[in-house]
Amino acid sequence: MTDDRPPADDGTLSIGELAARTGATVKTVRFYSDQGLLPEAGRSGGGHRRYGPDAPARLRMIRSLRSLDVPVPEIGRVLDRGDTLEAVVARRLADTGAQLAALRWREAALRVLAESAPEERAERLAAIGAVGVPPSTAALAHYWRRLLPVRLSARLRSAVTEAALPSVPDDPTPEQVLAFARLHTLATAATDGCLASHRPDPAAHPDLLYDGLHEAYRLVDAALRTGLGPALGEALDCYVAAHARADGTRDSPAFRRALTARLAAADHPVMSRYWRLAGVLTSGLTLGAAETRLREALTADTAAG
Numbered sequence: 001m002t003d004d005r006p007p008a009d010d011g012t013l014s015i016g017e018l019a020a021r022t023g024a025t026v027k028t029v030r031f032y033s034d035q036g037l038l039p040e041a042g043r044s045g046g047g048h049r050r051y052g053p054d055a056p057a058r059l060r061m062i063r064s065l066r067s068l069d070v071p072v073p074e075i076g077r078v079l080d081r082g083d084t085l086e087a088v089v090a091r092r093l094a095d096t097g098a099q100l101a102a103l104r105w106r107e108a109a110l111r112v113l114a115e116s117a118p119e120e121r122a123e124r125l126a127a128i129g130a131v132g133v134p135p136s137t138a139a140l141a142h143y144w145r146r147l148l149p150v151r152l153s154a155r156l157r158s159a160v161t162e163a164a165l166p167s168v169p170d171d172p173t174p175e176q177v178l179a180f181a182r183l184h185t186l187a188t189a190a191t192d193g194c195l196a197s198h199r200p201d202p203a204a205h206p207d208l209l210y211d212g213l214h215e216a217y218r219l220v221d222a223a224l225r226t227g228l229g230p231a232l233g234e235a236l237d238c239y240v241a242a243h244a245r246a247d248g249t250r251d252s253p254a255f256r257r258a259l260t261a262r263l264a265a266a267d268h269p270v271m272s273r274y275w276r277l278a279g280v281l282t283s284g285l286t287l288g289a290a291e292t293r294l295r296e297a298l299t300a301d302t303a304a305g
Contacts, residue, residue, distance in 0.1 A: 012041045012050035021056045024063065035072055037062050037079060068092055102133045104171050111174040127181035130188070135180055137165045143187035149206040156210045163214070166281035179280035186274060205246050212242020217290040224285060224293075232297045239294045253302075260302045263295055 015033075019026045032038045033049065038059060041052040058079065065075045070088055077083035109128050116124050144161040152160075166183070169176055219235035237251070243259055244251045275288025 011053050013053075013055060014044070015049050015051070018051050018055050018059065022059045022063070024059060028063075029059065032059065032062055035076075037072065037076055098134060101170050105133055105135060105177065108172045108174050108177045112178050115174060124178060124181070127185050128177065131181050131184050135168050135184075137168065139184055139187045140165050143190055146190070152206045152210060156207055156214075159214065160210060160287075163217075164278075164287055166278040166286070169281065176281050179277045183274065183277045183281075186270065186277070190270075205248070209242050209246035212238060212245060216242060216294060217285075217287055220290040220293050221285045232293060236294060236297045236301060240298065256298060256302050260295075260298055263298070 013021070015026055015029050018024075018038075019029050022029075029038065033040065038051065038055060040049050041055075042050045044050055061079065062075055065078065065088070066072075068089075070078075070092055074083065074088050074091075078085055078088055112124055112128060113121055141161050144164050145157065148157055148160060166180070168180065172180070216235050216239035219238055220232055223232055223235060240251050240256055240259065244255055247255075249255060271288070275286055275292075278286050279289060
């Protein structure tokens with residue numbers, strides 16, 4: 001029930017007056033008052049709530065923030081100056097972006113299933129359903145930590161793992177959703193025995209090897225970005241030198257021939273599948289693609305030599 005008595009001469013407003021001035025309902029004013037967002041200036045002689053002259057502006061601020069889905073506790077911190085409006089807006093913007101990314105992922109996932117042949121849907125649904133929303137690369141990171149040499153330093157383990165993880169697109173295509181889901185399946189299904197079968201040959205000095213490989217991959221990427229194409233001379237020299245140092249020997253034509261044969265024998269379909277799927281998600285050069293370019297350059301070099 002509203003308080004329709006004449007305004008008080010002390011400048012305060014009744015609950016009905018405050019509602020009328022702001023276009024709100026009495027129920028809304030009472031709710032925010034009960035939540036502690038609209039402090040009362042006092043009570044009338046009959047026990048009715050009275051609000052100060054700043055209450056209309058405060059109520060408009062509350063309603064504006066609620067229209068942006070700002071939670072009531074956060075509104076209270078803004079009004080009491082325990083938090084800034086800029087900080088609250090930034091958090092809501094980040095939250096909204098995350099929600100939109102999740103919706104875009106779900107839309108692309110639904111398109112995968114809608115466009116699949118009936119005999120494909122069960123397998124694809126199981127793979128996509130195992131991926132959380134928003135999708136996480138945690139399972140892929142765990143896969144790489146298990147795959148890399150035990151004696152590799154923490155610094156290089158972290159660097160290689162980060163470089164090996166594909167980025168998750170903010171606005172994925174159905175093909176990218178399916179590729180990520182299958183990568184997730186590959187990583188979570190890998191047993192210790194499976195990992196052992198496609199783990200790179202352990203080097204005597206893994207840090208020497210991976211430090212050199214990291215630099216070689218960087219040089220390949222730089223060469224391709226500048227349009228040099230297959231001219232990978234410096235990158236190839238760095239690549240071979242890394243393997244030679246790890247083996248405790250030096251680069252030579254004989255070593256290059258032996259390395260070519262060893263790398264060809266070390267190819268594994270699981271890793272090939274990993275990099276093929278990762279390539280669907282990554283716009284740039286994956287580590288696997290850089291490795292392939294270097295092996296092709298090494299094969300050509302040994303054949304020419």
